[in-house]
Amino acid sequence: MTTMYDDLFFRSNLSDYGQLPSPPLAYESPDIIPSGIYPTNDPQAFFSSNYNQDVGQNLVTDGQNYIYLRTKNLSSGAESGKVSLYYTPASLLLYPNKWKDNALKTSDNQTEVFLQAPRAGDIAVTDNPFVWAPNSISGDHYCLISRVSTPKHDNPVPVVGSYTDLTEFILNNPGFGWRNVALVDANSPTFNTTVEYSQGTEAGSIIFQLECTNVPGGASVAFSAGTPGPSPLIVLEKTTVPQNNGSWNTSVTCNVPANYTTNITYSYWANGTQPQPGFQIRLKPIAYFDQSSRFFHQLRSPQELGASPELARRMSAQRGIVLGSHATIGR
Known part of the structure; x- marks a missing residue:
């Protein structure tokens, strides 16, 4: 029945x-x-x-x-x-x-x-x-x-x-x-690196900046975290590294709630390229402050923090600080 x-x-x-x-x-x-x-x-x-x-x-x-x-x-x-x-x-x-x-x-x-x-x-x-x-x-x-x-x-x-x-x-x-x-195996990364992230007791806008040093043009990078809370989610979809002179970066900006914790994984695809001497991929959370902040004159300009031209224009009236850093080196 x-x-x-x-x-x-x-x-x-x-x-x-x-x-x-x-x-x-x-x-x-x-x-x-x-x-x-x-x-x-x-x-x-x-x-x-x-x-x-x-x-x-x-x-x-x-x-x-x-x-x-x-x-x-x-x-x-x-x-x-x-x-x-x-x-x-x-x-x-x-x-x-x-x-x-x-x-x-x-x-x-x-x-x-x-x-x-x-x-x-x-x-x-x-x-x-x-x-x-x-x-x-x-x-x-x-x-x-x-x-x-x-x-x-x-x-x-x-x-x-x-x-x-x-x-x-x-x-x-x-x-x-x-x-x-x-x-x-299609789209399988060459390697993944996972790092813990804790926002702390204060909500805020965080720029997650991925910096590539001596990463060959034609390779690809990405990062993501699945834990809900940030708006938008902490996701950089697979992005091809352009031909460059040894240094390039990209970023996403997320409004992250207080007490948010997750693991962020950043990934690399060689795509047939060969790592160069001094190869390094580094993930940085960066916070920016406007002139009303007591920290403003102690902080760095977007250009000094390696911001992309588009991000530097958007944040031109603000100053920032790197809150942390995690790198994968020489792989």
């Missing part, structure tokens, strides 16, 4: 509408969404608007892949829960002991993300994506497993030792989702 689940759930495939038992597992949940190497602006609006589609992408080998989860509320009222995401190399039988200890984290090191659906039928999407830089598996793929824990269904990871119990688990637990994911 078919009944309906009554809580937040993950679909097995696009034909799954919450019936119990669930459709036979095909490891193709459209609600586990690898979305590429940059976080998505307003994921709630974007991924709820295309709920009838599978918009997941292949994973980029060794890239910082941002992965969102979405659930649908099948109850008669408001529901909320915490979602988790796990990974495992592909296996013919995915017993939970293979993946229960492989929890992925967000940019701010969370293994659980809260979401809520205020009304029956609402689609709830994680605003804080999980982040993963998977290693290559020769000729193979990974499986991702999602889990939602709610007041109505805690959905603990079970101990399963037989295929009969595994069958029961797959068919009668819509609080879990399963998706096989392929790896691609």
